[in-house]
Amino acid sequence: MMLRTFLPKPEQRFAAAGTALGALFPAIWLTTETLFTDGSFTHWNFSGALAAGVMPFVAGASFYRWSYSRRLERELRAVRRAERRLRNEVHRDRLTGLENRSALEADVLRALRSDGTPFERRPLLLIDLDRFKAVNDTMGHDAGDRLLSGIGTRLRRAFAGEATVYRLGGDEFVLLGPGSPSDAEVTTLADRVKALFDAPFDLVDGQAASGCSIGVTFLEQGDLSTGAVLKRADLALYEAKEMRGNSHVFYAPHLAQAAEMRAEAERDLARAVSQREFFLEYMPIAGTASGAVRGFEVLLRWSHPIRGVIGTEAFSEPLEQGPLALTVGNWALQQSCRQAANWPSPVGLTVAPFALQLRDRDFLSHVKTCLQEAGLAPGRLTIEVSEALSTGDMALICENLQGLRALGVRVALSGGAAAALPLNLVGELQPDQLTVDLPAIRDVHGSERSVALLACLVKTGQVLRLPMAVRGIARESEMDCARTAGAVEAWGPWISPALPARDLPALLRDANDKDARRLA
Incomplete structure (x- = not known):
């Protein structure tokens, strides 16, 4: 212990040991020479005495150098191991063990x-x-x-x-x-x-x-x-x-061009949000039996500085691909709830949120806030969900919709573009109403077949014991078909065009005075 105190480094202790050994052998040699001769020192020659004196220093230096070399070698191996470990950590993903x-x-x-x-x-x-x-x-x-x-x-x-x-x-x-x-x-x-x-x-x-x-x-x-x-x-x-x-x-090169167009659209949308270029219009929803106004579907519009007023279908895709869908969608819900609070009860409001809103964990709390701030009864609000939603989103969407239903908000499921109702989603979402999207059917199957398919879809919904509504009525024959098949509500350009908020009070006053089969 005392040796470590005075000689802390290993090579110092090895040097001391080497010096001791180097002094021991000359001492043994000199003692032997003295004992086996006449006992005097006169026979010692100068060379032997010098060698005996230098040997401890040579042995100590050799031991010191050998120990120092071994220490350097160990340190070098440790450094190399640390480098390999560091290189592995830098280039290796910890979770999967793959290259990063x-x-x-x-x-x-x-x-x-x-x-x-x-x-x-x-x-x-x-x-x-x-x-x-x-x-x-x-x-x-x-x-x-x-x-x-x-x-x-x-x-x-x-x-x-x-x-x-x-x-x-x-x-x-x-x-x-x-x-x-x-x-x-x-x-x-x-x-x-x-x-x-x-x-x-x-x-x-x-x-x-x-x-x-x-x-x-x-x-x-x-x-x-x-x-x-x-x-x-x-x-x-x-x-x-x-x-x-x-x-x-x-x-392919055209993908880069498409990406640039998306980026330009996103910049344009960001400017529209900052300049408040979005506004709302309302499509009257009529009862098929009475023709009375039963509610309004809110529609998002964009007052573009170059293209003029454009509908949601022209910008929904780039909007839904970015985070602005949450900002714009939440604003539309808030503004439409405030507007609906001014309508006479039980006239309702139908809102089709963006998919990003339905996947948002704060969506339920945002709906609560909008209803409370506006003073609108939950039963007068209908949230419409499209069949086009990704099945991978269903868990989160169902959680939000269950919360809305517990709050008293109605849920509608819209579909029919494939000439079939999304029955797989009916059990999953448990909607209060099914909506047939007539324009989507018309785009896929043409105007002639759309009326026949409309009747089939409405009948299918009745089998499920769910109220049926029809969106996109563009001709009197379609309205007659919807009424005859048993749909309870319908709306579209034949019934009335979308109206600005300022025109709704007059429409509702007229609707109270008389039931109109066609509002416009």
């Missing part, structure tokens, strides 16, 4: 440089999971992590030694293939990825099914960065996600 974005960037840059070797047009597949947010929201983040880990394991096992799998972050993965394959070969590769999602994944509290969308591109010689490659893959992925379900899309 940093590793992808390094590999892509290495492939782009090629350094004298023939350039390979390697395929890059950007994979995005379906329903990941729904799993996270309904089953918890632990289940979401298990899902990501399970997908990572399947991808790694399926393509081990054939392609490199990376996790970019969130629910996005990348598969970087070898060589310069043809489009057909890459299609086979994408199909193999999609097949990995056929079986459900074991999570914390059960199983969950998931699909994927894949954007496909290739490394090109003109690429200067990984970002350029990923941008092309992301544009292709966007198109694949629009197709719903397991699908893949190859990048």
Whole structure:
């Protein structure tokens, strides 16, 4: 213990030991020489005495150098281990154990440089999971992590030694293939990825099914960065996600043009919100038997500085693809509730929220706030849900709709574009009313067949014992058909055009004076 105090470094203690050993052997030699001779020191020569004196220093220095070298070697090994560990942490995703974005960037840059070797047009597949947010929201983040880990394991096992799998972050993965394959070969590769999602994944509290969308591109010689490659893959992925379900899309130049148009539309919409260019109109809803006004459907309009007044159908797609749908939709709901509070009871209000609103966890509280601020009875508000909603959103949407129904708000399900009511959603959403979207039927099947299909759909709704309404009445024959088939409500341009809020009081006064078969 005392030795460590005076000689704290290992090489110092080794030097002391070496010095002691170096002094011991000369001492033994000198003692032996003295004892076995005449006992005098006169026979010692100068060279022997000098060697005996220097030997401790030589031995101590040698021991010191050997110990110092061993310490440096151990430290160097430790540094190398730390470097490997750090490099692994920097280039490895902790959750899935796959290579991460940093590793992808390094590999892509290495492939782009090629350094004298023939350039390979390697395929890059950007994979995005379906329903990941729904799993996270309904089953918890632990289940979401298990899902990501399970997908990572399947991808790694399926393509081990054939392609490199990376996790970019969130629910996005990348598969970087070898060589310069043809489009057909890459299609086979994408199909193999999609097949990995056929079986459900074991999570914390059960199983969950998931699909994927894949954007496909290739490394090109003109690429200067990984970002350029990923941008092309992301544009292709966007198109694949629009197709719903397991699908893949190859990048094409027109996708970049479409993306620029979307970005321009989003900027235009953002300006419209800041300049308050949106306003509301109201489509009267009439009872088919009496012709009396029973309510109004609120319609969003945009007073565009160049294109003039345009309807929702002209801008709903870019609006719903961004966060502005929540801002504009919530504003429309608030304003229409305030307007409806001025109408005589029981005239109702029908609102068709954007899908982003229906998926919003604050939607129920926002509806409560709008009703309370306006002083509108919940039973006079109808929230209409479209059949076009993604099935992956149903869990969150059903939760919100159940809360609305408990509040007393009516729920309507709109559909019929495929000449069939969305019966699979009737049991899931439990609506208070079914609405036949006549313009959608007309677009798909033509005007001649639309009347016959309308009667069939209304009869089908009656079998379900749900009140039926018809949107988009454009001719007297359609109104007669809706009435005869048993629909309780109808609205459309033949009954009345959409009206600004200032015209509604006069319309309601006239409706009180007389029941009109046609309001305009």
